[in-house]
Amino acid sequence: MQTKIYGSKILITGGAGFIGSFVVEELLKYDPEKITIIDNLSRGSFENIKNFKENSKIEFIEGDIRDKALLEEHIIAKDYVFHMAALRINACAANPQDGFDVMIKSTFDVVDLCAKHQIKKVIYSSSASVYGLAQNFPTPETDNPYNNQTFYGGAKLFGEQLFRSYKFMYGLDYVALRYFNVYGPRMDTDGKYTEVMIRWLDCISDNKAPAIYGDGGTTMDFVYVKDVARANVAALLSDTTDEVFNVGNGTETSLKQLLAVLLKVNNSTLTPQFIEENTINPVSRRLADISKAKLILNFEPSIDLEAGLTELSQWYFEKKVFTV
Template sequence: MENAKIFITGGAGFIGSYVVEELLAYKPARIIILDNLIRGSLENMQAFINNPVIEFVEGDIRDRELLEKCVAGADYVFHMAALRINSCAANPRDGFEVMLQSTFELAELCLKHKVKKVIYSSSASVYGLAQHFPTPETDNPYDNQTFYGGAKLWGEQLFRSYKFMFGLDYVALRYFNVYGARMDTDGKYTEVMIKWLDCIRDGKAPLIYGDGSTTMDFVYVRDVAKANVAALLAEVTDEAFNVGNCEETSLKQLLHTLLKVNNSTLAPEYREANSVNPVSRRLADNTKAKNFLAFQPSISLEEGLYELSQWYFEKQKIKI
């Protein structure tokens, strides 16, 4: 990777900015970041924006001419730009343009400009409600009901077909429930843990909709960034890997841990579930990533939630 040119779509985003920080340790010649700053931000890039290796391009991945300028000459590409799952549901046409059409254009350009390897950000959403727990990569995707999950799976299949037809090397990473400092904090689709942090700040009872038994596999963002770099460095191609923490955590357990790391004695209030969640369980099997990428998560939920809390309250200049 030393002296290589790397292009990252969505590099000013939550996960992308951590990937940039990880990559800088390997002394690449240049890292080009394309981001429209709708989900990403200049704040996320604060630690590296003035680094001479970094070239930040503010623009939309749907701008093919701009996309080609960024890809031209790149040795490696990280494709991380995406809409949120709820944004895809609310605006399927935007979802199509960003998640499918632009991914196709990127694959075409990677082929044209002889990119050596693509690291594609996929999602555990491809499984829907999985058949097995822990979930291996061999579980089928037929239970997925979301546009987002379908789009992510299509991206995997696109790169797989381009490997078969044209020899374009790639690795797909299926992220489970990524959280941490710099995660989205504003807007209609704010993560539940941010809403709970607001309750802790304001001394209000945090709300749990339903019985709190829904589980997720929460993986800290710095671990996800390490998995991305491991996927680039490993001598592996044409494979998809789960990236989770390999721990199943219910919403009740999540809130308990969040209250604990913030020394809060608040008690939750339970409300009737206001939506139907077709995915009631998530638990990753990372065996394949361990064997092929030498990747293992290293940050516990308690440690990650503490770091998230410190960042969030410092961001608001609030002391608890």
């Protein structure tokens, strides 16, 4: 079936990253004319895009979204833009000036240039961080964002509001997606802010007891990266505009439960080591209400935690074999 992606030209900022590289793969199924990726490879990699880097429909630009002239050069004459390049939450806290330049100033440039060059629709990667500790569980999109305490969450919210104002002022169509806890192959394995499940996979690999800080009661809503990529494409294909959607699995999982499933899929008999937590985690609970995305985007998460952690583990151990 031909969709509006067929024969179109698309820009993806941050397309060599974890989620972005899966969005590219999902888009390629719909036969666009060209997908341009701008990524400075600060966290993304050639490894992430090796499946499609040589595809003639792909144009990879190693560059920085802080370079406004570069952004404009690659926004001109595009049909659609996915704005995914961002710093991680801890990187924003460690260096708020960089956070400002990448998350706020460059997002402003993306929005402004998309309006100037009449991009048909932009899909913006927002985050569940905008809620901070939410008021309601499952959390609907209407929960207020005043509990957020992070620069990152504030910057994501600013981005959403910027898109709203540009829709109101200039008619720029967009959809913002608030991802919950995304996991899967191509997660960062050796960065400074490595996700907890990679640290636990390291323990399983080294046959060491995996550590849980606190009582393991903190919950998250883990959503598999390929489901997130499908949500992005669904947001583009849908006629909906000026809307924000939660993208989660709609399942609440404690860290203790997460570790139990990870150990199970790896046939491991290790037992966790509980370590006293010396910092207070202000967000002790996450659970997305995904009914809006189900209703309007037809979004249905298709990969449960056990299947997702199995794929993550396979990828982790294959990668390990190649890097040893």
